[in-house]
Amino acid sequence: xxxxxxxxxxxxxxxxxxxxxxxxxxxxxxxxxxxxxxxxxxxxxxxxxxxxxxxxxxxxxxxxxxxxxxxxxxxxxxxxxxxxxxxxxxxxxxxxxxxxxxxxxxxxxxxxxxxxxxxxxxxxxxxxxxxxxxxxxxxxxxxxxxxxxxxxxxxxxxxxxxxxxxxxxxxxxxxxxxxxxxxxxxxxxxxxxxxxxxxxxxxxxxxxxxxxxxxxxxxxxxxxxxxxxxxxxxxxxxxxxxxxxxxxxxxxxxxxxxxxxxx
Amino acid sequence: xxxxxxxxxxxxxxxxxxxxxxxxxxxxxxxxxxxxxxxxxxxxxxxxxxxxxxxxxxxxxxxxxxxxxxxxxxxxxxxxxxxxxxxxxxxxxxxxxxxxxxxxxxxxxxxxxxxxxxxxxxxxxxxxxxxxxxxxxxxxxxxxxxxxxxxxxxxxxxxxxxxxxxxxxxxxxxxxxxxxxxxxxxxxxxxxxxxxxxxxxxxxxxxxxxxxxxxxxxxxxxxxxxxxxxxxxxxxxxxxxxxxxxxxxxxxxxxxxxxxxxxxxxxxxxxxxxxxxxxxxxxxxxxxxxxxxxxxxxxxxxxxxxxxxxxxxxxxxxxxxxxxxxxxxxxxxxxxxxxxxxxxxxxxxxxxxxxxxxxxxxxxxxxxxxxxxxxxxxxxxxxxxxxxxxxxxxxxxxxxxxxxxxxxxxxxxxxxxxxxxxxxxxxxxxxxxxxxxxxxxxxxxxxxxxxxxxxxxxxxxxxxxxxxxxxxxxxxxxxxxxxxxxxxxxxxxxxxxxxxxxxxxxxxxxxxxxxxxxxxxxxxxxxxxxxxxxxxxxxxxxxxxxxxxxxx
Numbered sequence: 001x002x003x004x005x006x007x008x009x010x011x012x013x014x015x016x017x018x019x020x021x022x023x024x025x026x027x028x029x030x031x032x033x034x035x036x037x038x039x040x041x042x043x044x045x046x047x048x049x050x051x052x053x054x055x056x057x058x059x060x061x062x063x064x065x066x067x068x069x070x071x072x073x074x075x076x077x078x079x080x081x082x083x084x085x086x087x088x089x090x091x092x093x094x095x096x097x098x099x100x101x102x103x104x105x106x107x108x109x110x111x112x113x114x115x116x117x118x119x120x121x122x123x124x125x126x127x128x129x130x131x132x133x134x135x136x137x138x139x140x141x142x143x144x145x146x147x148x149x150x151x152x153x154x155x156x157x158x159x160x161x162x163x164x165x166x167x168x169x170x171x172x173x174x175x176x177x178x179x180x181x182x183x184x185x186x187x188x189x190x191x192x193x194x195x196x197x198x199x200x201x202x203x204x205x206x207x208x209x210x211x212x213x214x215x216x217x218x219x220x221x222x223x224x225x226x227x228x229x230x231x232x233x234x235x236x237x238x239x240x241x242x243x244x245x246x247x248x249x250x251x252x253x254x255x256x257x258x259x260x261x262x263x
Numbered sequence: 264x265x266x267x268x269x270x271x272x273x274x275x276x277x278x279x280x281x282x283x284x285x286x287x288x289x290x291x292x293x294x295x296x297x298x299x300x301x302x303x304x305x306x307x308x309x310x311x312x313x314x315x316x317x318x319x320x321x322x323x324x325x326x327x328x329x330x331x332x333x334x335x336x337x338x339x340x341x342x343x344x345x346x347x348x349x350x351x352x353x354x355x356x357x358x359x360x361x362x363x364x365x366x367x368x369x370x371x372x373x374x375x376x377x378x379x380x381x382x383x384x385x386x387x388x389x390x391x392x393x394x395x396x397x398x399x400x401x402x403x404x405x406x407x408x409x410x411x412x413x414x415x416x417x418x419x420x421x422x423x424x425x426x427x428x429x430x431x432x433x434x435x436x437x438x439x440x441x442x443x444x445x446x447x448x449x450x451x452x453x454x455x456x457x458x459x460x461x462x463x464x465x466x467x468x469x470x471x472x473x474x475x476x477x478x479x480x481x482x483x484x485x486x487x488x489x490x491x492x493x494x495x496x497x498x499x500x501x502x503x504x505x506x507x508x509x510x511x512x513x514x515x516x517x518x519x520x521x522x523x524x525x526x527x528x529x530x531x532x533x534x535x536x537x538x539x540x541x542x543x544x545x546x547x548x549x550x551x552x553x554x555x556x557x558x559x560x561x562x563x564x565x566x567x568x569x570x571x572x573x574x575x576x577x578x579x580x581x582x583x584x585x586x587x588x589x590x591x592x593x594x595x596x597x598x599x600x601x602x603x604x605x606x607x608x609x610x611x612x613x614x615x616x617x618x619x620x621x622x623x624x625x626x627x628x629x630x631x632x633x634x635x636x637x638x639x640x641x642x643x644x645x646x647x648x649x650x651x652x653x654x655x656x657x658x659x660x661x662x663x664x665x666x667x668x669x670x671x672x673x674x675x676x677x678x679x680x681x682x683x684x685x686x687x688x689x690x691x692x693x694x695x696x697x698x699x700x701x702x703x704x705x706x707x708x709x710x711x712x713x714x715x716x717x718x719x720x721x722x723x724x725x726x727x728x729x730x731x732x733x734x735x736x737x738x739x740x741x742x743x744x745x746x747x748x749x750x751x752x753x754x755x756x757x758x759x760x761x762x763x764x765x766x767x768x769x770x771x772x773x774x775x776x777x778x779x780x781x782x783x784x785x786x787x788x789x790x791x792x793x794x795x796x797x798x799x800x801x802x803x804x805x806x807x808x809x810x811x812x813x814x815x
Contacts (some may be wrong), residue, residue: 058557059379082382093294093376097302102295109291110381138302 006067006162006193007033007056012065014051014217025051027217029065033195034208035161038188040208041197042237044245048217049197050090053164056195057087070161083112086160088151090167096139100131100150103139104157111158118157125153129176144171152180162193168204181207205237213244220244265297268398282543285387292378292391297398325406328356332767333410337418342516344494346509347704348412350392353431354438354505357404360467361442362462366504370458375555389547397439404435419516426515430508433535433613437504440538448548450553463606471617475624496523507531585693590681591806594690598664598746599698605747607668615659616703619652623707644781646711646719650726657700657730658766661738664691666751673748684745685808691746692735692805700734701727721787725777726795733773736801737766744814 012029015022025048033039043049051262054060056069058078067074069081095103108118126132129149139147148171155163162185163224184194184207198204204211205225213221221228221244228240242250269290276286284689339345369392378388408431416424453461500506508526514520578599586592602608626645630636667673676687708723741762742749780786 054555056378059375061552062554079382079384082380085380087380089376089380091376093373095299095377097299098295102298104292106295110288110378110383112382167476251346 004035005032006035006070007031007195008066009056010066012052012055012063012067014048014055014060014063023218025176026055026063029214029217029219030218031212031222033193035193036188036191037209038184038194038207039198040204040211041195041198041214042201042204042211042241043214047215047245049214050166052214053166053195053197053222057085057164058082059087080233083158084161086155086158086163088155088163088165090170092155093141094147096142096147098263099136099138100126100153101135103150104154107154108157113158121155121157122153125157127223129153129179145173145176148172156183162195163187164195164197166197167199168196169198169200177203201236201238201241211237213241215245224249267300268297269294270731272394279390279715281388282540284390284543285383287383288383288387289394291681292387293698296391296395317801322402322406325403326571327408329407330410333412333414336411336414341507342494343496343509343513346512347494347503347505349408350430350434350505350508351503353404353407353411354434356407357400357438358442359434360403361396361400361438362445362458362469365399367468368396369394369443370450372554373602379551379555385548385551386543388551390543393439393443393542397435400435400439401432404431415512419512423512426512430511430531433531434504434508436539437535440535440542443542443546443550447550447553459606463610466610467613467617470614471621474614475621501526501530504534504584507534551668556811577649581697582694585697586690588683588686590683590686591690591693594687594746595694595697598691598694601747602664602695603659605667606693606753607666608663608747611666612656612663613661615656616699619656619703619707623649624654641714644722644778647722647726647774647778647781649707650704650711650723651730651770651777653700653730654704654733654770654774656703656735657696658737658763658770660695660699661692661734662741662762664695664746665742665744665749667747667749670748670750673745676745683806683808684810684813685806686745687745688739688808689735689802689805692738696731696734700730704730721791722781724775725780725787725791725794728791728798729773729777732794732798732801733770735798735805737769739805739808741766742814745806745811749814 009029009031013024014026015024017023025046029048029052041049041052051060055063056067056074058074059083061075061078070084072081074081095106098106104122104126105118108122113121122135123132126135129148129152131146131153134142134146139150142150148168152168155165164174169180172180181203184196188194188209194207196204208225211221211228211261212219221231221240223231225237228237231240272293275545279286279289332349335348339348371392374388404766405428408427412424412427412431414429449458449461457677494500494506496510497507498512507527507530510524511531514524514528578596582592582595582599586595626648627640676684681687704727708727712723713718776789777787780790783789
């Protein structure tokens with residue numbers, strides 16, 4: 001299978017201004033991502049993961065640096081890029097007074113899909129995610145996991161080339177997690193690129209072809225799990241994560257918490 | 264209804280496409296937004312209500328208000344002045360509505376994750392938002408101007424009626440532009456939570472100004488002066504938008520086409536259309552950008568100023584002084600802090616504080632400058648009325664403290680080892696009295712003591728106790744719900760109305776009792792210990808409330 005660069009990030013900077021305070025979140029990020037890869041994008045809270053994803057999806061537009069997605073410039077060709085990417089956000093952001101059928105129809109239309117195509121794909125995907133019987137129920141009564149399934153379908157329905165996922169498995173039951181993991185692996189085999197941002201290390205460890213660890217707006221580690229594993233003397237990804245992010249004193253903290261109750 | 268609106272919008276498809284809007288996407292977004300409004304009640308409202316009924320009721324109220332505006336056209340001699348006043352009122356009301364009711368739609372960050380990642384250009388996005396708001400605003404501005412339209416047709420004919428309608432449409436459009444500009448300016452300096460805070464205070468201010476203007480203006484302006492007044496065309500009238508629309512109608516109705524009237528017509532036609540174009544072309548990308556920023560910044564922890572140390576100590580001391588059990592004390596401190604931070608609470612309860620001053624001003628304003636009337640005021644016991652107005656504010660804070668947008672957050676009450684929930688209620692009531700009611704008592708009671716001297720002191724003391732008694736008693740009688748534990752539902756509205764009437768009657772009775780006591784020698788002084796006993800009994804009753812009596 002031919003692999004080429006689908007995302008190219010050069011010297012990406014991003015700051016948030018809040019009054020006079022400036023929070024420099026991304027500090028010169030450089031990344032090249034090939035097609036057909038599953039990228040595990042990990043880092044502690046506030047590392048800049050969601051900000052990177054939001055920038056790549058065209059949600060945050062005021063950044064510094066050069067970004068090319070699918071060979072197109074993100075600043076000038078954002079609409080063309082958005083037609084070919086899918087975004088599954090962290091929070092279940094849905095119009096939940098709609099039914100899944102109505103919501104997916106809405107998303108399909110915005111993505112410029114044909115009417116028949118929307119209906120076929122909606123029916124198939126709802127069935128595969130075991131949501132067919134809920135297709136015409138309003139989503140405000142859905143559990144977190146059910147909403148998450150609809151979010152995943154809405155990110156996949158238009159058959160995007162790159163799928164950006166921000167904690168996509170949160171709230172899903174064990175069966176759905178297995179399905180999503182297999183779907184991701186199958187999509188990657190078909191040449192799709194998955195940009196997967198998560199805190200759940202063992203899932204990242206198992207499904208990612210390449211793991212990128214960021215903290216404080218810069219890349220700390222980048223490579224396959226095997227490469228990172230050998231660099232870290234065959235330690236788990238979790239151990240590597242805590243070492244590189246400078247948070248290795250977890251046992252001491254846990255002991256101190258216990259001590260609070262003992263004293 | 265949704266289909267009808269969409270069909271009307273479809274008529275302007277060419278215009279939208281010319282502006283660079285993707286019409287298919289625009290229709291798709293609007294259809295979904297209107298469908299959602301129909302299902303949950305208008306999106307700004309937390310009430311689960313039938314939105315069409317709510318909108319119909321609102322339209323009816325606006326049509327009634329519109330009659331008072333429309334009468335100006337029929338009764339004023341000077342056409343230009345009459346229409347200038349009509350358009351000024353319509354535009355001010357639309358701007359107020361826009362800020363108080365529709366801001367939530369304009370700065371809805373929920374759309375960010377759903378729409379911003381889709382291939383929708385910023386012009387389509389902004390146009391969808393503006394149209395969504397404009398549909399409701401036009402509905403209300405038309406209700407507001409229906410009486411004016413009637414008088415215009417009667418006085419000046421059908422053509423003038425059509426022109427008037429067109430001018431209402433343009434003025435609504437222009438108001439929309441101005442408020443949009445206002446928000447963009449505001450978002451330049453403040454972000455996320457602060458913007459929401461500012462909006463709440465703006466809404467409170469608007470409610471008070473609206474009430475004040477509604478009550479005070481007719482009393483301040485002599486009716487004859489108003490009917491005979493004339494606005495002369497000067498250079499600055501060209502800067503007043505309502506004059507443009509008024510000038511255009513005047514030109515048609517009087518058939519006088521002077522240079523000034525042509526200028527007015529040109530301004531009325533072009534400025535709203537150019538401003539719409541400006542919004543789509545230049546402001547919309549900036550607006551989308553700021554919205555996405557707002558969401559991102561809101562997700563970052565924001566350093567909020569907490570209460571100053573000395574104020575913390577002040578509330579702690581009050582808690583020590585006024586409460587007995589630890590649960591009551593904790594409840595006191597929590598309500599002290601939370602009531603000052605909960606936006607919905609402030610938005611619903613705080614306007615009552617402003618209304619009180621409006622009512623007092625209303626009663627005093629006519630006597631200003633008339634020494635005899637001032638002397639008779641000071642000789643009377645009218646201050647009793649002023650001090651009992653406080654009950655409005657007391658009821659407003661106590662009635663609204665039970666409501667929250669996040670009622671589920673109150674799960675912790677039942678998970679805590681609290682045997683007597685009555686302690687939570689008494690702590691809540693004491694905190695509300697100490698933070699809101701008693702300071703208001705000092706603000707109103709201080710001047711009373713100054714103007715009426717020490718003779719008013721027994722009455723003030725008695726009023727303090729009786730206000731405290733009635734507030735605490737009525738609060739638990741109307742609802743035994745824990746603070747911030749209930750969702751505001753539309754079906755509560757009717758219920759609350761009846762409760763409100765009963766509360767007002769009880770407040771009236773307690774005021775009348777006080778007034779009656781003033782006719783008995785030492786009556787007030789003798790009544791004071793009885794009231795103190797009532798106060799003791801009412802708090803004892805509240806503290807004994809058990810879990811079975813607590814409303815879910």
